[in-house]
Amino acid sequence: MRNVRTWAAVVLAGALTTLGLAGCGGTDAAGSGTPTPAPSAAATVTVKDPWVKAGPAGEMTAAFGTLVNGTDADITITSAESPDSPLELHEMTMKDGKMVMQPKEGGFVIKAKGTHELSPGGDHLMLMKPAKAIEPGDELTFTLKLADGATVPFTAIAKPFAGAEESYAPSDMGSMAP
Amino acid sequence: MTSRRRLLAGGAAAGLGVAAGAAVVAATGRDDTPVTVAAAATVDTGTATVDFHGPRQAGVAEDPPAHAAFVAFTLAGGVDRRALARMMRLLTDDARRLTAGAPALGDTDATLAVLPARLTVTFGFGPGLYRAAGQKSPVTDLPTFTIDRLERRWSGGDLLLQICADDPLTVAHTQRMLIKDARPFGAVRWVQQGFRRSPGVQAPEHTQRNVMGQLDGTANPRGPEIDPAVWNADGSTQLVVRRVRAEIEKWDILAVSDKENAVGRRLESGAPLSGTQEHDEPDFAQLDDSGLPAMPDFSHVTRARVTDPTLKILRRPYNYDGAPNAAGQPDAGLIFAAYQRDIARQFVPIQQRLAEKDLLNEWITPIGSAVFAVPPGCADDGWIGEQVLA
Numbered sequence: 001m002r003n004v005r006t007w008a009a010v011v012l013a014g015a016l017t018t019l020g021l022a023g024c025g026g027t028d029a030a031g032s033g034t035p036t037p038a039p040s041a042a043a044t045v046t047v048k049d050p051w052v053k054a055g056p057a058g059e060m061t062a063a064f065g066t067l068v069n070g071t072d073a074d075i076t077i078t079s080a081e082s083p084d085s086p087l088e089l090h091e092m093t094m095k096d097g098k099m100v101m102q103p104k105e106g107g108f109v110i111k112a113k114g115t116h117e118l119s120p121g122g123d124h125l126m127l128m129k130p131a132k133a134i135e136p137g138d139e140l141t142f143t144l145k146l147a148d149g150a151t152v153p154f155t156a157i158a159k160p161f162a163g164a165e166e167s168y169a170p171s172d173m174g175s176m177a178p
Numbered sequence: 179m180t181s182r183r184r185l186l187a188g189g190a191a192a193g194l195g196v197a198a199g200a201a202v203v204a205a206t207g208r209d210d211t212p213v214t215v216a217a218a219a220t221v222d223t224g225t226a227t228v229d230f231h232g233p234r235q236a237g238v239a240e241d242p243p244a245h246a247a248f249v250a251f252t253l254a255g256g257v258d259r260r261a262l263a264r265m266m267r268l269l270t271d272d273a274r275r276l277t278a279g280a281p282a283l284g285d286t287d288a289t290l291a292v293l294p295a296r297l298t299v300t301f302g303f304g305p306g307l308y309r310a311a312g313q314k315s316p317v318t319d320l321p322t323f324t325i326d327r328l329e330r331r332w333s334g335g336d337l338l339l340q341i342c343a344d345d346p347l348t349v350a351h352t353q354r355m356l357i358k359d360a361r362p363f364g365a366v367r368w369v370q371q372g373f374r375r376s377p378g379v380q381a382p383e384h385t386q387r388n389v390m391g392q393l394d395g396t397a398n399p400r401g402p403e404i405d406p407a408v409w410n411a412d413g414s415t416q417l418v419v420r421r422v423r424a425e426i427e428k429w430d431i432l433a434v435s436d437k438e439n440a441v442g443r444r445l446e447s448g449a450p451l452s453g454t455q456e457h458d459e460p461d462f463a464q465l466d467d468s469g470l471p472a473m474p475d476f477s478h479v480t481r482a483r484v485t486d487p488t489l490k491i492l493r494r495p496y497n498y499d500g501a502p503n504a505a506g507q508p509d510a511g512l513i514f515a516a517y518q519r520d521i522a523r524q525f526v527p528i529q530q531r532l533a534e535k536d537l538l539n540e541w542i543t544p545i546g547s548a549v550f551a552v553p554p555g556c557a558d559d560g561w562i563g564e565q566v567l568a
Binding site: 049051053054064120135136137138139157159160161162163 | 261263264265266267268271283284286358359361362363
Protein backbone atom coordinates (compact mmCIF):
# COMPACT_ATOMS: atom_id res chain seq x y z
CA MET A 1 0.00 0.00 0.00
CA ARG A 2 2.74 2.34 1.00
CA ASN A 3 4.45 1.73 -2.29
CA VAL A 4 1.40 2.58 -4.35
CA ARG A 5 0.69 5.69 -2.34
CA THR A 6 4.15 7.14 -2.69
CA TRP A 7 4.36 6.35 -6.38
CA ALA A 8 1.09 8.22 -6.82
CA ALA A 9 2.63 11.15 -5.00
CA VAL A 10 5.57 11.15 -7.39
CA VAL A 11 3.25 11.21 -10.37
CA LEU A 12 1.25 14.05 -8.83
CA ALA A 13 4.46 15.97 -8.31
CA GLY A 14 4.78 16.05 -12.06
CA ALA A 15 7.38 13.36 -12.65
CA LEU A 16 7.62 11.79 -16.07
CA THR A 17 4.98 9.27 -16.97
CA THR A 18 7.62 6.58 -17.56
CA LEU A 19 8.63 6.89 -13.94
CA GLY A 20 5.13 6.06 -12.82
CA LEU A 21 4.97 3.12 -15.20
CA ALA A 22 8.23 1.75 -13.91
CA GLY A 23 6.79 1.88 -10.43
CA CYS A 24 3.60 0.14 -11.48
CA GLY A 25 5.69 -2.54 -13.08
CA GLY A 26 6.28 -3.72 -9.57
CA THR A 27 9.21 -5.75 -8.43
CA ASP A 28 11.04 -6.83 -11.57
CA ALA A 29 14.76 -6.78 -10.97
CA ALA A 30 16.47 -3.79 -12.42
CA GLY A 31 18.70 -4.43 -15.37
CA SER A 32 16.19 -6.81 -16.89
CA GLY A 33 14.68 -4.19 -19.11
CA THR A 34 13.07 -1.82 -16.64
CA PRO A 35 13.61 1.63 -18.14
CA THR A 36 15.70 3.92 -15.99
CA PRO A 37 13.51 6.87 -15.13
CA ALA A 38 14.77 10.24 -16.29
CA PRO A 39 15.45 12.88 -13.66
CA SER A 40 12.78 15.50 -13.23
CA ALA A 41 13.60 18.97 -14.44
CA ALA A 42 14.30 20.29 -10.96
CA ALA A 43 16.75 17.53 -9.98
CA THR A 44 19.81 19.05 -8.41
CA VAL A 45 21.37 16.12 -6.59
CA THR A 46 23.58 13.43 -8.05
CA VAL A 47 24.42 10.07 -6.54
CA LYS A 48 28.05 9.01 -6.74
CA ASP A 49 29.27 5.40 -6.39
CA PRO A 50 25.93 3.83 -5.43
CA TRP A 51 25.78 0.18 -4.39
CA VAL A 52 23.48 -2.21 -2.58
CA LYS A 53 24.31 -5.02 -0.21
CA ALA A 54 23.15 -8.27 -1.86
CA GLY A 55 20.86 -10.51 0.17
CA PRO A 56 17.96 -12.96 0.18
CA ALA A 57 14.36 -12.13 -0.61
CA GLY A 58 12.39 -10.64 2.25
CA GLU A 59 15.41 -9.73 4.35
CA MET A 60 16.29 -6.13 5.08
CA THR A 61 19.33 -4.76 3.34
CA ALA A 62 20.68 -1.32 2.47
CA ALA A 63 21.87 0.94 -0.33
CA PHE A 64 24.88 3.23 -0.02
CA GLY A 65 26.65 5.96 -1.97
CA THR A 66 27.52 9.64 -1.86
CA LEU A 67 24.80 12.26 -2.34
CA VAL A 68 26.25 15.34 -4.03
CA ASN A 69 24.54 18.73 -3.90
CA GLY A 70 25.77 20.94 -6.73
CA THR A 71 23.65 23.94 -5.77
CA ASP A 72 24.09 26.92 -3.47
CA ALA A 73 21.22 25.88 -1.20
CA ASP A 74 20.72 23.05 1.26
CA ILE A 75 18.65 20.17 -0.15
CA THR A 76 16.57 17.68 1.80
CA ILE A 77 15.91 14.13 0.65
CA THR A 78 12.53 13.25 2.09
CA SER A 79 12.02 9.72 0.79
CA ALA A 80 13.26 7.12 -1.65
CA GLU A 81 11.58 4.52 -3.86
CA SER A 82 12.61 1.35 -5.64
CA PRO A 83 10.57 -1.15 -7.63
CA ASP A 84 12.46 -3.87 -5.74
CA SER A 85 11.54 -3.03 -2.15
CA PRO A 86 9.81 -0.57 0.15
CA LEU A 87 12.45 1.89 1.35
CA GLU A 88 13.13 3.98 4.43
CA LEU A 89 15.75 6.63 5.14
CA HIS A 90 17.74 5.43 8.12
CA GLU A 91 20.41 6.76 10.42
CA MET A 92 22.58 5.04 13.02
CA THR A 93 22.42 6.55 16.45
CA MET A 94 23.69 5.83 19.97
CA LYS A 95 20.95 4.65 22.31
CA ASP A 96 21.63 3.27 25.79
CA GLY A 97 25.27 2.81 24.89
CA LYS A 98 24.52 0.87 21.70
CA MET A 99 24.41 1.85 18.05
CA VAL A 100 20.92 1.33 16.66
CA MET A 101 19.32 2.34 13.43
CA GLN A 102 16.16 4.36 13.18
CA PRO A 103 14.24 6.31 10.55
CA LYS A 104 15.89 9.67 9.90
CA GLU A 105 13.59 12.42 11.15
CA GLY A 106 13.22 15.12 8.51
CA GLY A 107 15.18 13.16 5.91
CA PHE A 108 18.80 13.56 4.76
CA VAL A 109 19.96 17.18 4.50
CA ILE A 110 22.74 17.79 1.99
CA LYS A 111 24.46 21.09 2.64
CA ALA A 112 24.89 23.61 -0.19
CA LYS A 113 27.76 22.50 -2.47
CA GLY A 114 28.23 19.65 -0.05
CA THR A 115 28.07 15.86 0.02
CA HIS A 116 26.25 13.42 2.26
CA GLU A 117 27.70 9.96 2.76
CA LEU A 118 25.48 6.89 2.89
CA SER A 119 27.69 4.10 4.24
CA PRO A 120 27.65 0.90 6.29
CA GLY A 121 27.43 1.98 9.91
CA GLY A 122 26.07 5.40 8.94
CA ASP A 123 23.07 6.86 7.17
CA HIS A 124 21.66 4.53 4.52
CA LEU A 125 18.66 3.72 2.37
CA MET A 126 17.00 0.75 4.02
CA LEU A 127 15.40 -1.83 1.76
CA MET A 128 12.72 -3.03 4.17
CA LYS A 129 11.54 -6.13 2.34
CA PRO A 130 13.06 -6.97 -1.05
CA ALA A 131 10.47 -8.81 -3.16
CA LYS A 132 13.11 -11.21 -4.39
CA ALA A 133 16.72 -12.06 -3.76
CA ILE A 134 19.17 -9.31 -4.63
CA GLU A 135 21.99 -11.21 -6.31
CA PRO A 136 25.58 -9.95 -6.57
CA GLY A 137 25.89 -8.00 -9.82
CA ASP A 138 22.18 -7.14 -10.05
CA GLU A 139 21.48 -3.57 -11.00
CA LEU A 140 18.66 -1.94 -9.03
CA THR A 141 16.92 1.33 -9.79
CA PHE A 142 16.10 3.88 -7.10
CA THR A 143 14.43 7.26 -7.03
CA LEU A 144 15.18 9.88 -4.41
CA LYS A 145 12.43 12.37 -3.64
CA LEU A 146 13.43 15.89 -2.67
CA ALA A 147 11.55 18.27 -0.38
CA ASP A 148 10.54 20.43 -3.34
CA GLY A 149 8.98 17.44 -5.10
CA ALA A 150 11.84 16.90 -7.55
CA THR A 151 13.07 13.34 -8.10
CA VAL A 152 16.54 11.88 -8.65
CA PRO A 153 16.77 8.44 -10.22
CA PHE A 154 19.89 6.31 -9.99
CA THR A 155 21.04 2.75 -10.57
CA ALA A 156 23.09 0.79 -8.02
CA ILE A 157 24.96 -2.48 -8.42
CA ALA A 158 24.55 -5.21 -5.80
CA LYS A 159 27.65 -6.46 -4.02
CA PRO A 160 28.33 -9.26 -1.54
CA PHE A 161 29.26 -7.51 1.70
CA ALA A 162 29.97 -9.00 5.10
CA GLY A 163 29.60 -5.77 7.08
CA ALA A 164 26.49 -3.63 7.59
CA GLU A 165 24.94 -6.42 9.64
CA GLU A 166 22.78 -3.82 11.36
CA SER A 167 20.76 -3.82 8.16
CA TYR A 168 20.06 -7.50 8.39
CA ALA A 169 18.92 -8.27 11.90
CA PRO A 170 16.20 -5.96 13.08
CA SER A 171 15.85 -8.04 16.25
CA ASP A 172 19.51 -7.56 16.97
CA MET A 173 19.94 -4.00 15.85
CA GLY A 174 21.90 -3.11 18.94
CA SER A 175 25.14 -4.61 17.73
CA MET A 176 27.56 -2.77 15.52
CA ALA A 177 30.07 -5.54 15.92
CA PRO A 178 31.14 -7.08 12.61
CA MET B 179 66.48 22.21 -7.91
CA THR B 180 64.80 20.74 -10.95
CA SER B 181 64.46 17.35 -9.34
CA ARG B 182 63.14 18.83 -6.13
CA ARG B 183 60.57 20.88 -8.02
CA ARG B 184 59.46 17.76 -9.80
CA LEU B 185 58.97 16.09 -6.46
CA LEU B 186 56.84 18.93 -5.21
CA ALA B 187 54.78 19.17 -8.36
CA GLY B 188 54.35 15.46 -8.92
CA GLY B 189 52.94 12.76 -6.75
CA ALA B 190 49.41 12.03 -5.70
CA ALA B 191 49.03 14.79 -3.16
CA ALA B 192 50.98 17.95 -2.51
CA GLY B 193 51.39 16.86 1.09
CA LEU B 194 53.05 13.65 0.04
CA GLY B 195 55.43 15.53 -2.24
CA VAL B 196 56.39 17.97 0.48
CA ALA B 197 56.98 15.21 2.96
CA ALA B 198 59.11 13.21 0.57
CA GLY B 199 61.07 16.29 -0.51
CA ALA B 200 61.74 17.29 3.05
CA ALA B 201 62.90 13.81 3.94
CA VAL B 202 65.33 13.73 1.05
CA VAL B 203 66.75 17.14 1.82
CA ALA B 204 67.18 16.18 5.46
CA ALA B 205 68.93 12.98 4.52
CA THR B 206 71.34 14.48 2.02
CA GLY B 207 71.71 18.00 3.34
CA ARG B 208 71.47 19.19 -0.28
CA ASP B 209 68.64 19.58 -2.70
CA ASP B 210 70.39 18.95 -6.02
CA THR B 211 71.85 15.49 -5.66
CA PRO B 212 70.91 12.49 -7.82
CA VAL B 213 69.26 10.97 -4.77
CA THR B 214 66.36 13.38 -5.12
CA VAL B 215 65.82 12.13 -8.68
CA ALA B 216 65.55 8.59 -7.40
CA ALA B 217 63.12 9.72 -4.72
CA ALA B 218 60.94 11.44 -7.30
CA ALA B 219 60.84 8.30 -9.41
CA THR B 220 59.69 6.32 -6.39
CA VAL B 221 56.75 8.63 -5.80
CA ASP B 222 55.74 8.38 -9.46
CA THR B 223 55.81 4.58 -9.29
CA GLY B 224 52.96 4.51 -6.82
CA THR B 225 50.63 6.85 -8.65
CA ALA B 226 51.24 5.57 -12.19
CA THR B 227 48.17 4.08 -13.87
CA VAL B 228 47.44 1.90 -16.89
CA ASP B 229 44.10 2.66 -18.56
CA PHE B 230 41.66 -0.17 -17.97
CA HIS B 231 39.38 0.69 -20.88
CA GLY B 232 39.91 0.08 -24.57
CA PRO B 233 39.23 -2.41 -27.34
CA ARG B 234 41.85 -4.75 -25.84
CA GLN B 235 42.37 -5.67 -22.21
CA ALA B 236 45.30 -4.14 -20.38
CA GLY B 237 47.93 -6.33 -18.78
CA VAL B 238 49.08 -8.04 -21.96
CA ALA B 239 51.22 -5.86 -24.20
CA GLU B 240 52.48 -3.41 -21.56
CA ASP B 241 55.87 -3.86 -19.95
CA PRO B 242 55.05 -6.23 -17.05
CA PRO B 243 54.93 -4.67 -13.58
CA ALA B 244 57.05 -6.21 -10.84
CA HIS B 245 54.41 -8.22 -9.01
CA ALA B 246 51.60 -10.48 -10.12
CA ALA B 247 48.91 -12.75 -8.76
CA PHE B 248 47.23 -15.24 -11.04
CA VAL B 249 43.94 -16.27 -9.41
CA ALA B 250 41.88 -19.09 -10.93
CA PHE B 251 38.32 -19.98 -9.94
CA THR B 252 36.10 -23.03 -10.33
CA LEU B 253 32.55 -21.92 -11.05
CA ALA B 254 29.85 -23.11 -8.67
CA GLY B 255 27.19 -25.48 -9.98
CA GLY B 256 24.20 -23.68 -11.46
CA VAL B 257 26.16 -20.59 -12.47
CA ASP B 258 24.71 -19.88 -15.90
CA ARG B 259 25.15 -17.21 -18.50
CA ARG B 260 23.01 -14.67 -16.64
CA ALA B 261 24.93 -15.23 -13.41
CA LEU B 262 28.22 -14.96 -15.29
CA ALA B 263 27.08 -11.61 -16.69
CA ARG B 264 26.34 -10.39 -13.17
CA MET B 265 29.74 -11.62 -12.00
CA MET B 266 31.59 -9.88 -14.80
CA ARG B 267 29.69 -6.60 -14.35
CA LEU B 268 30.72 -6.66 -10.71
CA LEU B 269 34.35 -7.61 -11.29
CA THR B 270 34.69 -5.12 -14.13
CA ASP B 271 33.41 -2.36 -11.85
CA ASP B 272 35.99 -3.29 -9.22
CA ALA B 273 38.80 -3.46 -11.77
CA ARG B 274 38.03 -0.13 -13.41
CA ARG B 275 38.00 1.66 -10.05
CA LEU B 276 41.05 -0.03 -8.53
CA THR B 277 43.20 0.40 -11.66
CA ALA B 278 42.41 4.13 -11.53
CA GLY B 279 43.56 4.32 -7.91
CA ALA B 280 40.03 4.56 -6.48
CA PRO B 281 38.51 2.22 -3.89
CA ALA B 282 36.09 -0.44 -5.08
CA LEU B 283 32.46 0.02 -4.07
CA GLY B 284 32.10 -1.19 -0.49
CA ASP B 285 35.90 -1.29 -0.18
CA THR B 286 36.55 -1.97 3.50
CA ASP B 287 40.20 -0.94 3.13
CA ALA B 288 39.86 2.10 0.90
CA THR B 289 43.24 3.48 1.96
CA LEU B 290 44.97 0.58 0.21
CA ALA B 291 43.50 1.57 -3.16
CA VAL B 292 45.13 4.97 -3.61
CA LEU B 293 48.48 3.81 -5.01
CA PRO B 294 47.67 1.73 -8.11
CA ALA B 295 51.35 1.42 -9.17
CA ARG B 296 50.47 0.53 -12.79
CA LEU B 297 47.82 -1.94 -11.61
CA THR B 298 46.18 -4.04 -14.30
CA VAL B 299 43.46 -6.65 -13.95
CA THR B 300 43.14 -8.99 -16.92
CA PHE B 301 40.30 -11.48 -17.18
CA GLY B 302 40.60 -14.91 -18.80
CA PHE B 303 37.80 -17.40 -19.48
CA GLY B 304 38.58 -21.12 -19.31
CA PRO B 305 36.77 -23.83 -21.29
CA GLY B 306 34.48 -24.48 -18.30
CA LEU B 307 33.15 -20.91 -18.32
CA TYR B 308 32.04 -21.27 -21.92
CA ARG B 309 30.39 -24.59 -21.06
CA ALA B 310 28.50 -22.90 -18.22
CA ALA B 311 27.44 -20.14 -20.61
CA GLY B 312 26.33 -22.63 -23.25
CA GLN B 313 28.90 -21.35 -25.71
CA LYS B 314 31.68 -22.87 -27.77
CA SER B 315 35.06 -22.27 -26.14
CA PRO B 316 37.81 -20.69 -28.25
CA VAL B 317 40.37 -22.61 -26.15
CA THR B 318 40.75 -26.29 -25.30
CA ASP B 319 42.93 -27.96 -22.68
CA LEU B 320 46.47 -28.62 -23.84
CA PRO B 321 47.47 -32.08 -25.04
CA THR B 322 49.51 -34.12 -22.55
CA PHE B 323 53.24 -33.56 -22.91
CA THR B 324 55.68 -36.27 -21.89
CA ILE B 325 57.56 -33.92 -19.59
CA ASP B 326 54.44 -32.88 -17.66
CA ARG B 327 54.09 -33.77 -13.99
CA LEU B 328 50.93 -31.74 -13.55
CA GLU B 329 49.33 -31.28 -10.15
CA ARG B 330 45.63 -30.57 -9.85
CA ARG B 331 46.27 -27.76 -7.38
CA TRP B 332 48.03 -25.74 -10.09
CA SER B 333 45.96 -26.73 -13.11
CA GLY B 334 42.77 -25.79 -14.92
CA GLY B 335 40.32 -23.06 -14.05
CA ASP B 336 37.07 -21.56 -15.33
CA LEU B 337 37.91 -17.93 -14.63
CA LEU B 338 41.32 -16.31 -14.34
CA LEU B 339 42.28 -12.96 -12.87
CA GLN B 340 45.76 -11.77 -13.76
CA ILE B 341 46.52 -8.97 -11.31
CA CYS B 342 49.77 -7.05 -11.92
CA ALA B 343 51.25 -3.97 -10.23
CA ASP B 344 54.59 -2.52 -9.28
CA ASP B 345 53.70 -2.94 -5.61
CA PRO B 346 52.83 -6.16 -3.76
CA LEU B 347 50.44 -4.48 -1.30
CA THR B 348 48.42 -3.12 -4.21
CA VAL B 349 48.27 -6.61 -5.70
CA ALA B 350 47.22 -8.07 -2.34
CA HIS B 351 44.41 -5.56 -1.85
CA THR B 352 43.15 -5.99 -5.40
CA GLN B 353 43.25 -9.77 -5.07
CA ARG B 354 41.29 -9.59 -1.81
CA MET B 355 38.63 -7.27 -3.22
CA LEU B 356 38.12 -9.29 -6.40
CA ILE B 357 37.98 -12.62 -4.58
CA LYS B 358 35.31 -11.22 -2.24
CA ASP B 359 33.16 -10.27 -5.21
CA ALA B 360 33.86 -13.43 -7.24
CA ARG B 361 33.24 -16.03 -4.55
CA PRO B 362 29.42 -15.98 -4.69
CA PHE B 363 29.96 -17.47 -8.16
CA GLY B 364 32.73 -19.96 -7.51
CA ALA B 365 35.61 -21.21 -5.42
CA VAL B 366 39.24 -20.20 -5.55
CA ARG B 367 40.96 -23.02 -7.42
CA TRP B 368 44.54 -21.83 -7.23
CA VAL B 369 46.57 -18.69 -6.70
CA GLN B 370 50.06 -18.20 -8.09
CA GLN B 371 51.99 -15.17 -6.95
CA GLY B 372 55.12 -14.07 -8.73
CA PHE B 373 57.63 -11.31 -9.12
CA ARG B 374 60.06 -9.71 -11.48
CA ARG B 375 62.70 -7.03 -10.90
CA SER B 376 61.35 -4.04 -8.99
CA PRO B 377 60.67 -0.78 -10.81
CA GLY B 378 63.74 1.41 -11.14
CA VAL B 379 66.14 -1.49 -10.70
CA GLN B 380 66.65 -1.90 -14.44
CA ALA B 381 65.63 0.05 -17.51
CA PRO B 382 62.05 -0.57 -18.66
CA GLU B 383 61.65 -3.30 -21.26
CA HIS B 384 64.68 -5.20 -19.99
CA THR B 385 64.51 -8.93 -20.49
CA GLN B 386 63.32 -10.75 -17.40
CA ARG B 387 65.87 -12.91 -15.57
CA ASN B 388 64.45 -16.07 -14.03
CA VAL B 389 65.45 -17.85 -10.80
CA MET B 390 67.86 -20.03 -12.78
CA GLY B 391 69.71 -16.90 -13.84
CA GLN B 392 68.64 -17.08 -17.47
CA LEU B 393 67.40 -14.14 -19.47
CA ASP B 394 63.86 -15.14 -20.33
CA GLY B 395 61.94 -13.53 -23.18
CA THR B 396 64.72 -12.31 -25.48
CA ALA B 397 62.89 -13.60 -28.56
CA ASN B 398 59.60 -11.96 -27.55
CA PRO B 399 57.79 -9.94 -30.20
CA ARG B 400 58.28 -6.24 -29.48
CA GLY B 401 56.52 -3.06 -30.63
CA PRO B 402 54.82 -3.60 -33.97
CA GLU B 403 55.65 -7.33 -33.86
CA ILE B 404 53.16 -7.83 -31.03
CA ASP B 405 49.97 -7.25 -33.01
CA PRO B 406 50.26 -10.08 -35.56
CA ALA B 407 51.33 -12.54 -32.85
CA VAL B 408 48.99 -11.64 -30.02
CA TRP B 409 45.81 -9.83 -30.99
CA ASN B 410 42.82 -11.12 -32.89
CA ALA B 411 40.73 -8.70 -34.94
CA ASP B 412 38.03 -8.53 -32.25
CA GLY B 413 40.56 -7.52 -29.57
CA SER B 414 40.75 -10.96 -27.98
CA THR B 415 43.83 -13.04 -27.27
CA GLN B 416 44.63 -16.34 -25.56
CA LEU B 417 46.70 -17.12 -22.49
CA VAL B 418 48.62 -20.18 -21.37
CA VAL B 419 49.65 -20.28 -17.70
CA ARG B 420 52.06 -23.05 -16.71
CA ARG B 421 53.83 -23.51 -13.42
CA VAL B 422 57.33 -24.71 -14.12
CA ARG B 423 59.36 -25.89 -11.17
CA ALA B 424 63.08 -25.22 -11.38
CA GLU B 425 65.20 -28.14 -10.21
CA ILE B 426 67.70 -25.70 -8.77
CA GLU B 427 69.68 -28.17 -6.67
CA LYS B 428 70.49 -30.09 -9.87
CA TRP B 429 71.05 -26.90 -11.84
CA ASP B 430 73.56 -25.75 -9.20
CA ILE B 431 75.78 -28.72 -10.01
CA LEU B 432 76.32 -27.66 -13.61
CA ALA B 433 79.27 -25.63 -14.81
CA VAL B 434 78.36 -22.36 -16.49
CA SER B 435 79.28 -23.74 -19.93
CA ASP B 436 76.94 -26.70 -19.43
CA LYS B 437 74.13 -24.36 -18.41
CA GLU B 438 74.79 -22.25 -21.49
CA ASN B 439 74.70 -25.30 -23.76
CA ALA B 440 71.35 -26.35 -22.34
CA VAL B 441 69.86 -22.94 -23.00
CA GLY B 442 71.79 -21.97 -26.14
CA ARG B 443 72.62 -18.54 -24.71
CA ARG B 444 75.34 -16.98 -22.60
CA LEU B 445 74.01 -16.66 -19.06
CA GLU B 446 75.42 -13.19 -18.41
CA SER B 447 74.64 -11.41 -21.68
CA GLY B 448 71.86 -13.57 -23.03
CA ALA B 449 73.67 -13.64 -26.39
CA PRO B 450 73.10 -16.74 -28.49
CA LEU B 451 76.15 -19.05 -28.46
CA SER B 452 76.65 -18.06 -32.10
CA GLY B 453 76.76 -14.32 -31.29
CA THR B 454 77.91 -11.65 -28.86
CA GLN B 455 74.84 -9.51 -28.04
CA GLU B 456 71.50 -10.49 -26.47
CA HIS B 457 69.52 -9.58 -29.55
CA ASP B 458 71.86 -11.10 -32.14
CA GLU B 459 69.93 -13.53 -34.35
CA PRO B 460 71.02 -17.09 -33.55
CA ASP B 461 73.05 -18.57 -36.43
CA PHE B 462 72.22 -22.26 -36.53
CA ALA B 463 74.71 -22.90 -39.35
CA GLN B 464 77.68 -21.58 -37.45
CA LEU B 465 80.17 -24.21 -36.25
CA ASP B 466 82.33 -23.92 -33.17
CA ASP B 467 86.06 -24.72 -32.90
CA SER B 468 85.38 -28.42 -32.68
CA GLY B 469 83.28 -28.39 -35.86
CA LEU B 470 79.96 -28.83 -34.02
CA PRO B 471 77.04 -26.39 -34.35
CA ALA B 472 77.59 -23.37 -32.10
CA MET B 473 73.88 -23.59 -31.29
CA PRO B 474 73.42 -27.21 -30.12
CA ASP B 475 70.36 -28.80 -31.70
CA PHE B 476 69.19 -29.93 -28.24
CA SER B 477 69.35 -26.42 -26.77
CA HIS B 478 66.22 -24.65 -25.56
CA VAL B 479 66.65 -21.74 -27.99
CA THR B 480 67.12 -24.06 -30.96
CA ARG B 481 64.04 -26.13 -30.11
CA ALA B 482 61.80 -23.16 -29.31
CA ARG B 483 62.83 -21.18 -32.39
CA VAL B 484 60.00 -19.56 -34.37
CA THR B 485 60.61 -17.35 -37.39
CA ASP B 486 57.07 -16.76 -38.70
CA PRO B 487 56.01 -13.55 -36.92
CA THR B 488 52.38 -14.78 -36.71
CA LEU B 489 53.51 -17.92 -34.85
CA LYS B 490 55.51 -16.21 -32.12
CA ILE B 491 54.18 -16.05 -28.58
CA LEU B 492 54.45 -13.16 -26.12
CA ARG B 493 55.96 -14.49 -22.91
CA ARG B 494 55.06 -12.53 -19.78
CA PRO B 495 56.52 -14.73 -17.06
CA TYR B 496 56.87 -14.15 -13.33
CA ASN B 497 59.24 -15.91 -10.95
CA TYR B 498 57.97 -17.70 -7.89
CA ASP B 499 59.96 -18.54 -4.79
CA GLY B 500 58.13 -20.27 -1.97
CA ALA B 501 59.52 -21.28 1.38
CA PRO B 502 62.37 -23.81 1.22
CA ASN B 503 61.87 -27.17 2.93
CA ALA B 504 63.68 -28.27 6.10
CA ALA B 505 66.64 -29.44 4.05
CA GLY B 506 66.94 -25.99 2.53
CA GLN B 507 65.79 -27.06 -0.90
CA PRO B 508 64.00 -24.26 -2.69
CA ASP B 509 60.44 -24.26 -3.97
CA ALA B 510 61.11 -21.97 -6.88
CA GLY B 511 60.44 -21.69 -10.56
CA LEU B 512 58.54 -19.82 -13.18
CA ILE B 513 54.92 -18.85 -13.65
CA PHE B 514 55.11 -19.17 -17.41
CA ALA B 515 52.43 -16.88 -18.87
CA ALA B 516 52.28 -16.51 -22.64
CA TYR B 517 49.85 -14.63 -24.85
CA GLN B 518 49.07 -15.46 -28.46
CA ARG B 519 46.20 -15.30 -30.94
CA ASP B 520 45.71 -19.05 -31.04
CA ILE B 521 47.16 -21.48 -28.49
CA ALA B 522 46.68 -24.53 -30.71
CA ARG B 523 48.51 -22.92 -33.61
CA GLN B 524 51.24 -21.09 -31.69
CA PHE B 525 52.02 -22.48 -28.24
CA VAL B 526 51.29 -26.17 -28.76
CA PRO B 527 53.81 -26.82 -31.59
CA ILE B 528 56.56 -25.02 -29.67
CA GLN B 529 55.84 -26.97 -26.48
CA GLN B 530 55.70 -30.20 -28.51
CA ARG B 531 59.19 -29.57 -29.88
CA LEU B 532 60.49 -28.71 -26.40
CA ALA B 533 58.91 -31.80 -24.85
CA GLU B 534 60.45 -34.04 -27.53
CA LYS B 535 63.98 -32.72 -27.18
CA ASP B 536 65.16 -29.84 -25.05
CA LEU B 537 68.15 -30.42 -22.81
CA LEU B 538 66.74 -27.88 -20.36
CA ASN B 539 63.98 -30.39 -19.53
CA GLU B 540 66.51 -32.02 -17.20
CA TRP B 541 66.26 -29.03 -14.89
CA ILE B 542 62.67 -27.85 -15.24
CA THR B 543 59.36 -29.64 -14.53
CA PRO B 544 55.91 -28.39 -15.56
CA ILE B 545 53.67 -28.93 -12.52
CA GLY B 546 50.69 -26.77 -13.49
CA SER B 547 48.87 -25.92 -16.69
CA ALA B 548 45.82 -23.90 -17.69
CA VAL B 549 44.45 -22.19 -20.79
CA PHE B 550 42.21 -19.15 -21.03
CA ALA B 551 40.55 -17.11 -23.72
CA VAL B 552 41.09 -13.42 -23.00
CA PRO B 553 38.03 -11.56 -24.25
CA PRO B 554 38.25 -8.06 -25.74
CA GLY B 555 38.46 -4.99 -23.54
CA CYS B 556 35.50 -2.75 -22.83
CA ALA B 557 34.42 0.88 -23.00
CA ASP B 558 33.83 3.14 -19.97
CA ASP B 559 30.23 1.97 -19.69
CA GLY B 560 30.82 -1.65 -20.72
CA TRP B 561 32.06 -4.77 -19.00
CA ILE B 562 34.54 -7.49 -19.83
CA GLY B 563 32.86 -10.47 -21.46
CA GLU B 564 29.81 -8.58 -22.70
CA GLN B 565 30.34 -9.95 -26.22
CA VAL B 566 30.07 -13.49 -24.88
CA LEU B 567 27.66 -13.18 -21.97
CA ALA B 568 25.28 -10.26 -22.61
